[in-house]
Amino acid sequence: MINRVKQHYDVAVVGGGAAGMMAAIQAARQGCNVVIVEYNDRLGRKLLATGNGRCNFSNLTPELSNYRGAAPDFVQTVYRQFDVDATMAFFRELGIEPINKDGLLYPRSQQASAVVEVLQMELRLLQIAVIYSAPVKKVERLASCFSVVMTDKSMLTAQNVILATGGQASAIRGSSGDGYYLARLLGHSIVTPMPALVQLHSNLSYLSTLTGVRTNACVTMTVDDAVVGSECGELQWTEYGISGIVVFQLSRFASYALEAKQQVNCQIDFLPDITPQASLEDLKIRFWSHGYGKTTSEALIGLLHDKVIAVLLDSCEIAADMPADSCSMEQLLQLHQRIHSFVVPINGTHGMKHAQVTAGGVDTAELNADTMESRIVPGLFFAGELVDVDGICGGYNLQWAWSSGAVAGMHVKRTKYDSDQTT
Numbered sequence: 001m002i003n004r005v006k007q008h009y010d011v012a013v014v015g016g017g018a019a020g021m022m023a024a025i026q027a028a029r030q031g032c033n034v035v036i037v038e039y040n041d042r043l044g045r046k047l048l049a050t051g052n053g054r055c056n057f058s059n060l061t062p063e064l065s066n067y068r069g070a071a072p073d074f075v076q077t078v079y080r081q082f083d084v085d086a087t088m089a090f091f092r093e094l095g096i097e098p099i100n101k102d103g104l105l106y107p108r109s110q111q112a113s114a115v116v117e118v119l120q121m122e123l124r125l126l127q128i129a130v131i132y133s134a135p136v137k138k139v140e141r142l143a144s145c146f147s148v149v150m151t152d153k154s155m156l157t158a159q160n161v162i163l164a165t166g167g168q169a170s171a172i173r174g175s176s177g178d179g180y181y182l183a184r185l186l187g188h189s190i191v192t193p194m195p196a197l198v199q200l201h202s203n204l205s206y207l208s209t210l211t212g213v214r215t216n217a218c219v220t221m222t223v224d225d226a227v228v229g230s231e232c233g234e235l236q237w238t239e240y241g242i243s244g245i246v247v248f249q250l251s252r253f254a255s256y257a258l259e260a261k262q263q264v265n266c267q268i269d270f271l272p273d274i275t276p277q278a279s280l281e282d283l284k285i286r287f288w289s290h291g292y293g294k295t296t297s298e299a300l301i302g303l304l305h306d307k308v309i310a311v312l313l314d315s316c317e318i319a320a321d322m323p324a325d326s327c328s329m330e331q332l333l334q335l336h337q338r339i340h341s342f343v344v345p346i347n348g349t350h351g352m353k354h355a356q357v358t359a360g361g362v363d364t365a366e367l368n369a370d371t372m373e374s375r376i377v378p379g380l381f382f383a384g385e386l387v388d389v390d391g392i393c394g395g396y397n398l399q400w401a402w403s404s405g406a407v408a409g410m411h412v413k414r415t416k417y418d419s420d421q422t423t
């Protein structure tokens, strides 16, 4: 039996994360009577974990190339209405003073909790109702409004519904993927959700040697031998594969390619800041001019991490204890090639549980980018990670949550409710 909550709202926001709280605030500022229905016993649980607890909440240059969902134009249209400047003005007004670290924006206090707190203060000020520990299991379109049914069978009605349940990444923080189910029930298509900003798995035999090593490198990902992207920075080696921001940025390509049974490789350049020509000359000097009395492995000390040296030499079948000056040109060329293009085959990701973001989601072709409203169900809006838009690391995903949430909240309709129509 369903326990009908008597109250009716102009707007019900399903999910009280970044996008949901922003949407609720904007809707309430239009004069709407708003409720947030949240799965967890608190709001903004994932927000607290962002930026290692410091919340990299935006980026000064939200270029479209940093978004990798289905339709970059869609993101642009949303940002035209609520951009980084609007976001900064919004947070400044709430009390958050942003600081800029190479374009990445954080609260000056460097506390993600501060962002959650100021949003909650604003929710209270605007008298936005919050229902906690209330997973929504069904949203249904009635004659002139929506019913929102929770798992304990309680129900409320609302003129507009904003679905902001997040994706599936990092489920421990409440992202159960329920939003996809709710959206499908309402007739929406879902682009297959996949882990993004995630570590990658490999069956490379050298992983046991390399585990724990951090190297500066450029990583170029190929899918069926075609280059899909390249990133430079710190590469981390783990017992299961490779990690670090350079890997995160490329991971969504691997997720979809592996799903399609394509072959994924990462080519590692261990000396990205030295031209191949210069590094070959350096190898000749190290091995032939200065190599007297040294082993091959000793000749490379100071240039590369010692564990990387061991792996590179072994992969070229050059004995680590062989005299450096007895290396042939052919061996040096092979070593040189491995240094600049060491291939790591990728056979999986570390999974949704460890991913920071979900790629895929509600198909943007079925949404109006000017309003974030469904083209299928009038009065139904979407915001945040639930939508098929994902960004790279650097504050892009939260900026998407703020912008899409704000646009959805700004476009809800405030119409007179006729209670007879819900019965």
Ligand SMILES: Cc1cc2nc3c(=O)[nH]c(=O)nc-3n(C[C@H](O)[C@H](O)[C@H](O)COP(=O)(O)OP(=O)(O)OC[C@H]3O[C@@H](n4cnc5c(N)ncnc54)[C@H](O)[C@@H]3O)c2cc1C
Residues within 6 Å of the ligand: 014, 015, 016, 017, 018, 019, 020, 037, 038, 039, 040, 043, 044, 045, 046, 047, 049, 050, 051, 052, 055, 056, 057, 058, 134, 135, 136, 137, 164, 165, 166, 167, 169, 170, 173, 174, 175, 176, 177, 178, 179, 355, 356, 357, 383, 384, 385, 386, 394, 395, 396, 397, 398, 399, 401
């Ligand atoms: C460890 C980590 C670090 C990150 N760091 C950054 C960073 O520094 N910068 C950045 O830009 N991005 C970062 N991200 C990504 C960013 O946190 C997300 O993209 C963003 O939080 C998405 O916001 P959202 O509101 O769409 O979804 P969420 O924040 O996931 O919020 C969705 C809410 O909906 C609720 N919900 C789900 N299902 C239901 C249901 N059935 N009924 C009711 N409520 C429901 C959830 O409990 C949750 O509160 C990070 C992610 C992780 C996991």
